[in-house]
Amino acid sequence: MGGLQAVVDFNRRVLICSHLFILDYFNSRLTNGLDIPLVFLDYRFVNGVFQLVIGRSWSNNSLFTEEVRQHIEESFATFLIQHPNVHCPLVPSAVRGKRPIGFSKILTSTARTYASSMVNHVVEGFDQAYIGYLQARLARSIPELNRFQVGALADFVFDTCAQNQDFEPVWPTINVEDSIDHAMVDAKVDTALNELIDETWDRWTQLAIRIEQEGPLPQQDADEDNQDDESDNLSVSTATAMSIDTISTLGISRLDVATGPYTLPPLADPSLSTDNAIRSQAPPSVSITTTTITRYPHLFIKILFDVLCSLERLNEDQHTAPAPQTSVHWNWTHHQLSGMHDWSYLNHHQRSKLVRGISKSINNNTPVDIERLPRVFSQQSRQQVTTLVAETQRAIAAGTFSSEAYLVSPKVRLFSVLPTPSLTRKFIQVSHDSLGEIMRHFGLEHYVVPQAIRPVAGQVHDNFKILNLKRIHSGRGIFLNQLYTDGYSVCVPFKKMSGASSDQPLRLTDISPVAMQQMDVWGKDPGVTDIFVASNSSDPRAYLSPADLPGEPLLATPPNPRHQIRRFSSAEYYVKAGYRKTVANIKAWKQQHGITEIESSFGSPKTTVRQNITAYITEKLRHLDRLLLFYGQDIQQLRFLNYRGAQLVNHDLVKIFVDGGRKYGSHASNYNSHDTYMSRLNEDGSFKSRRRQHAHPSPPQSSETRNGKWRPLPFQPSTQIPLLCIGDGRFGRRRFNKKPLGLANRFKKVVRLAQRQFPILVVDADEAFSSKVCSKCGKKTLTNVTVDGGESKLHAVQCCETCSTVWQRDCNASRNIHALSHFAALGVKPLVFTPRDQDQADPSTTSPPDAQPNQPTPT
Numbered sequence: 001m002g003g004l005q006a007v008v009d010f011n012r013r014v015l016i017c018s019h020l021f022i023l024d025y026f027n028s029r030l031t032n033g034l035d036i037p038l039v040f041l042d043y044r045f046v047n048g049v050f051q052l053v054i055g056r057s058w059s060n061n062s063l064f065t066e067e068v069r070q071h072i073e074e075s076f077a078t079f080l081i082q083h084p085n086v087h088c089p090l091v092p093s094a095v096r097g098k099r100p101i102g103f104s105k106i107l108t109s110t111a112r113t114y115a116s117s118m119v120n121h122v123v124e125g126f127d128q129a130y131i132g133y134l135q136a137r138l139a140r141s142i143p144e145l146n147r148f149q150v151g152a153l154a155d156f157v158f159d160t161c162a163q164n165q166d167f168e169p170v171w172p173t174i175n176v177e178d179s180i181d182h183a184m185v186d187a188k189v190d191t192a193l194n195e196l197i198d199e200t201w202d203r204w205t206q207l208a209i210r211i212e213q214e215g216p217l218p219q220q221d222a223d224e225d226n227q228d229d230e231s232d233n234l235s236v237s238t239a240t241a242m243s244i245d246t247i248s249t250l251g252i253s254r255l256d257v258a259t260g261p262y263t264l265p266p267l268a269d270p271s272l273s274t275d276n277a278i279r280s281q282a283p284p285s286v287s288i289t290t291t292t293i294t295r296y297p298h299l300f301i302k303i304l305f306d307v308l309c310s311l312e313r314l315n316e317d318q319h320t321a322p323a324p325q326t327s328v329h330w331n332w333t334h335h336q337l338s339g340m341h342d343w344s345y346l347n348h349h350q351r352s353k354l355v356r357g358i359s360k361s362i363n364n365n366t367p368v369d370i371e372r373l374p375r376v377f378s379q380q381s382r383q384q385v386t387t388l389v390a391e392t393q394r395a396i397a398a399g400t401f402s403s404e405a406y407l408v409s410p411k412v413r414l415f416s417v418l419p420t421p422s423l424t425r426k427f428i429q430v431s432h433d434s435l436g437e438i439m440r441h442f443g444l445e446h447y448v449v450p451q452a453i454r455p456v457a458g459q460v461h462d463n464f465k466i467l468n469l470k471r472i473h474s475g476r477g478i479f480l481n482q483l484y485t486d487g488y489s490v491c492v493p494f495k496k497m498s499g500a501s502s503d504q505p506l507r508l509t510d511i512s513p514v515a516m517q518q519m520d521v522w523g524k525d526p527g528v529t530d531i532f533v534a535s536n537s538s539d540p541r542a543y544l545s546p547a548d549l550p551g552e553p554l555l556a557t558p559p560n561p562r563h564q565i566r567r568f569s570s571a572e573y574y575v576k577a578g579y580r581k582t583v584a585n586i587k588a589w590k591q592q593h594g595i596t597e598i599e600s601s602f603g604s605p606k607t608t609v610r611q612n613i614t615a616y617i618t619e620k621l622r623h624l625d626r627l628l629l630f631y632g633q634d635i636q637q638l639r640f641l642n643y644r645g646a647q648l649v650n651h652d653l654v655k656i657f658v659d660g661g662r663k664y665g666s667h668a669s670n671y672n673s674h675d676t677y678m679s680r681l682n683e684d685g686s687f688k689s690r691r692r693q694h695a696h697p698s699p700p701q702s703s704e705t706r707n708g709k710w711r712p713l714p715f716q717p718s719t720q721i722p723l724l725c726i727g728d729g730r731f732g733r734r735r736f737n738k739k740p741l742g743l744a745n746r747f748k749k750v751v752r753l754a755q756r757q758f759p760i761l762v763v764d765a766d767e768a769f770s771s772k773v774c775s776k777c778g779k780k781t782l783t784n785v786t787v788d789g790g791e792s793k794l795h796a797v798q799c800c801e802t803c804s805t806v807w808q809r810d811c812n813a814s815r816n817i818h819a820l821s822h823f824a825a826l827g828v829k830p831l832v833f834t835p836r837d838q839d840q841a842d843p844s845t846t847s848p849p850d851a852q853p854n855q856p857t858p859t
Contacts, residue, residue, distance in 0.1 A: 003442035005487035005633075006153075007103055008425050010091045011110055013628060017086045018049045019114070019421050020617045021079050023605060027613050028075070028420065030305045038298045039063065043108070043115035045257035050107050052076045053088050082614070085621050095443040103437060114421070121419040122297040123290060126304065126670055129415050133307045134196055136314055136412040141192040144180050157193060160199040163289035203303060208286040268534035304417050309608050315411045324399050331410060332403040333359045336388055345376040356792070360391050361613050381495065385760035400443055414606035421756075423631040424639070427484040427491060432461040439466070447730060455481040489643070505761050508725070508824040513554045516825050520720040522657060523818025524568075525727050525767065525810045529796070530569045531653070533810035537563030538819035542778035543830040554822050565712040565811055566664060570743050576652075577645035582638045595630050598623045653747060654754040657722040664715040722760045724751055725821035727767030727813070765821045767813065769833045774800040774807070775815035780832055782807070 026036060039045060048058045048069075058069045080086060090100030134154035135147075142150070152172030158171035176185050286292060293300050309694040312323040328533035334355045337343055346354065354374065359367045368389045370382050377385075430438070432455055449462040460469060461481045469479070469492070477494035484491040511519075524534040542553040574580050603616035620627075655661035681690055726748060751762050771779050781801040784793040798807045816833075821830055 002488075003438050004430075004485055006091055007106060007438060008105070008428055008485065008487040009628070010088070010429050011106060012423075012426055014050055014053055014088045014107065014425070015110055015114060015421050015426065016624065016628075017053050017088055017621075018046065019418070020083075020086065020620065021049060021053070021076060022046070023418055024073055024613060024617060025072070026081055026301075027608065027610065029601050030302065030417075031608065031610060036301050037297075041115060041118050041297055045106055046115050046685045047075075047111040048072070050111060053086065053472055054090060054102050056102075056108060058391055062375050072671050083617060083621050085624070091441070092443050093443075095441075100442060101437075101441060102436065103433045105431060105437070106428050107611060109548060110426070114419075115568065117419045119294070119297045121416075122304065123293045125415065126288075126293055127158070129304055130307060131155060132415070133311060134158060134200075134411065138192055140314065142188045143190075144176055144185050145174065149174055153189070153193065154412070157196050157200065161197060161204060163286055164289050166289075167579075176627060189839050204286055204288065207296075207299055207303070210758070211286060211296060214296075236510045289323040304415075305608060308414060308417065308606070311414055312608060315414075324402050326396060326401075326577045327363045328359055328396075328401075329403065330359045330593060331360070337385075339425065340375045340381050340384060342374075342381045346374060350374055352792070358389065362389055365393055365397075367675050400623060414604070416606045418605070420605055423627050425486040425488070425632070429482060429484055431482045432463045435466075436463045472781060487634055489640045490631055508763050508765060509827070510822055511723070511763070511825055513552055513825050516723065516822070517724040518720060519761070520657075520718045521723045521725065521818060521821060523727075523765065523814045523816070523821060525770065525813040525817055526729060526747060527810055528570065528742065528744070530567050531573060531743045533565065533567045533808075533814045534657075534724075535563060535565055535814040535818050538815045538822075540819055540822060542774070542776055543819060543823075543832055544778075552826060554825065556716070560713075562711065562713045564716065565814070566712075567810070568653060568656065573649055573743060577649045578642050579645075582642055585638065585673055588634065589634075591628075593630060594629070598626065650746070650750045653750055654760070655759055657724060657760060659717065660715050660757050665717070723821075724762045725765040725817055726751070726762065727770065727817050728764045729767060763821070765824065766815050766829075766833075767817050767820070768835075770813040770820070771798075771818035773832050774803060774805060775812050775819065776800065776805050777803040778788055778830070778832055779803075782812070822856050 029036060042063075044060055049072075051058055052073065058064070058073055061069075063074075090102050092100045112166050131151075131154050134157050135150050138145070138153050138777045139149045140148070145153070149172065150651055152170075153174075156169050156171060159167045160531050167706065167791055174185070174189065174614060195841070334351070337351075337355065343351070357372070357712065358368065370386065373382055373385060392401060399777065423510075433856075437447050444466070447463070447466045453462070455461040457725075460479055464479075464481065464483075477496040480493050480495055484493070507788055520536065522534045522536050523538065524532045526532050535562075537558045539557060539561075541557060590599075602619050605613070605616055607613060607616075652661045652663065656664060679854070701857055729744070748762075751760070754760060755762060767781065772782055777800060779800065779802040782798045783801060784795060785797040785799050785806070796809050798809050798812065799805070800807070820833065
């Protein structure tokens with residue numbers, strides 16, 4: 001085990017040092033106007049850098065020309081002079097007489113992983129990075145708009161120019177305050193949009209020309225994971241050698257590197273607006289999709305670099321001190337109040353309310369009401385607030401008030417062109433040959449079989465018999481004679497036969513209405529704050545008129561207006577899985593060992609300036625030994641405990657709908673749910689006194705409310721098969737490649753895999769407009785509840801203007817999804833859930849004169 005940990009640590013250090021050189025080398029090429037060839041994103045380039053870092057020469061002579069290899073080696077020699085501690089010594093052996101080695105096969109697999117991460121970093125982050133750039137430009141050009149309006153305009157510009165069929169451009173509704181000149185704002189919007197669309201189209205046009213010039217990409221060579229490498233020299237032969245003409249076409253042999261001081265380019269490349277040969281009024285011939293970025297990631301790295309340059313220019317311009325101001329920004333107020341002693345006693349909502357109130361008092365030139373300040377404020381803090389308001393109002397009246405630029409206009413958030421490897425130990429791939437090499441190096445030769453003995457499919461290689469694989473091997477599948485380890489935990493992959501069922505997922509139209517009546521149907525609304533909120537009942541009468549309501553038993557009115565609601569929040573997930581405790585422990589350890597100060601002294605790789613990149617690399621290498629020692633086995637142990645905790649919570653997410661789980665159900669193992677058990681305890685840990693409940697003399701009234709408030713039904717076990725109708729969420733940009741991100745995506749994967757183990761069914765349900773329609777009256781008249789005199793809205797609380805019902809947003813959406821699943825099984829969809837009915841309060845205003853208000857439309 002000690003040998004594996006030594007190999008893991010060596011692999012981690014080689015990867016981090018190689019990343020620093022690649023970061024410096026890529027920055028140098030892009031700074032001097034050179035492109036990044038596609039082959040530089042291949043694992044063989046990363047593998048060659050690994051050779052240089054461990055003190056060996058570049059050995060791949062089939063893919064890279066002599067000129068390219070010579071330039072890379074010269075660049076690394078210069079880099080090594082500036083940073084001598086980038087060199088990584090080979091792994092020594094405890095056995096006398098054995099020379100240090102580098103474990104080439106393991107490093108090759110690591111090179112493959114990091115090369116894939118470089119491509120994925122560009123593919124997954126390009127949309128967000130470019131939209132962030134558009135938002136920064138729009139916020140600077142149109143300061144009258146808030147961040148939501150700016151974000152909607154940026155999405156419109158990107159979707160218009162990207163020509164991606166999955167994201168059609170939607171023109172946002174821009175509403176500004178009455179005190180602002182609307183004509184001026186409209187003129188600014190038109191000017192800014194035309195400028196950004198022209199600039200983006202010019203970028204895409206140049207990109208289309210480059211793609212046409214490169215032609216079809218060369219075929220990748222065959223898999224080389226099983227190549228023999230008896231000499232530990234990291235040499236990798238290619239199955240299909242690339243010709244010199246092909247390499248020159250990719251731009252690998254063009255090494256006209258310019259020298260000179262680096263200066264930031266202007267916000268917009270002048271060549272984009274003056275190159276009439278490239279400019280065209282028609283849209284470019286290339287669409288920016290995931291497929292396009294995946295095929296040509298080297299071309300999009302150049303665009304990301306230019307965008308990062310522009311964002312840095314924006315941040316530099318904001319360092320200039322603004323002119324005297326006539327009002328205060330809430331950022332300035334927050335900065336001033338955060339220095340008070342009693343500030344730490346306020347929660348997030350109290351701080352936001354106080355900042356808005358103080359800013360409004362200063363801008364309106366009204367005295368602050370001391371009685372409305374938080375109760376936790378001491379007399380000294382109240383006096384400080386009064387003095388701050390009075391002095392600021394006098395400065396504004398005298399025309400001498402000015403705040404720091406970053407408080408009026410915060411800096412734009414930057415991004416990194418390359419992915420940054422973590423300092424924690426990485427999982428390495430250990431095959432039967434690699435395991436034999438490790439055992440020979442650390443004095444366990446008598447357990448190693450000769451290399452001539454190849455592994456047999458379905459049988460464990462003799463090298464792995466040193467490990468106890470009996471428990472994990474039985475019934476798991478075919479062992480692949482390889483494993484992954486980070487020095488503490490082990491991941492063992494198995495190969496299983498695919499099921500005989502079709503790859504197409506189950507749809508609501510595949511379930512008959514009669515079968516759905518025999519199921520326990522749950523409408524589930526996935527989200528961010530709550531992983532899901534589920535309801536098992538709804539009223540179909542609310543969406544259709546009695547004349548249009550089909551005579552189906554499936555749409556019958558439920559006998560009890562009360563129903564069950566089950567939810568699981570993201571905060572609950574992280575607490576029960578142990579992530580919050582892990583973060584707190586790591587934070588305390590960092591402060592105890594001084595790691596926090598070391599990491600705060602670093603620069604940032606999110607820059608294009610050569611001096612900043614050099615300073616970042618120097619500081620990181622200077623403290624690298626101490627950082628690697630800190631992020632050692634203790635951190636790996638916490639990560640493994642988080643993995644175990646996440647598996648338990650994922651299991652409970654499914655059990656909630658099978659038997660209630662630990663949260664809702666009552667089991668003999670824990671007698672009752674934890675929440676119910678804790679509610680029976682006093683603060684000192686003793687049990688509360690309970691009175692005997694006597695029967696009520698009169699039967700209870702069958703009402704859905706108690707004291708004027710609707711309450712859900714408690715947990716009730718069911719013998720029916722649960723049918724989970726999960727909202728598909730086909731909107732927004734919190735997605736990648738048509739898949740949701742975060743815990744919502746993890747929850748969908750968990751419940752789909754659980755269909756093999758538990759008697760449940762999972763289908764996708766259309767949740768369009770489910771958060772805009774009231775599930776009680778069926779009208780699209782929901783509005784967010786406002787607080788603080790209408791200055792802020794509560795996103796999670798909605799009120800219906802028709803029936804005056806107050807809803808929790810996700811509960812209402814889950815009821816609508818439950819109803820939509822029933823309508824989908826019948827092949828109909830109420831008009832209120834279609835875009836034809838999204839602009840009016842009464843659905844009848846857009847229906848044809850001879851049509852009913854909520855006439856169903858066939859799907």
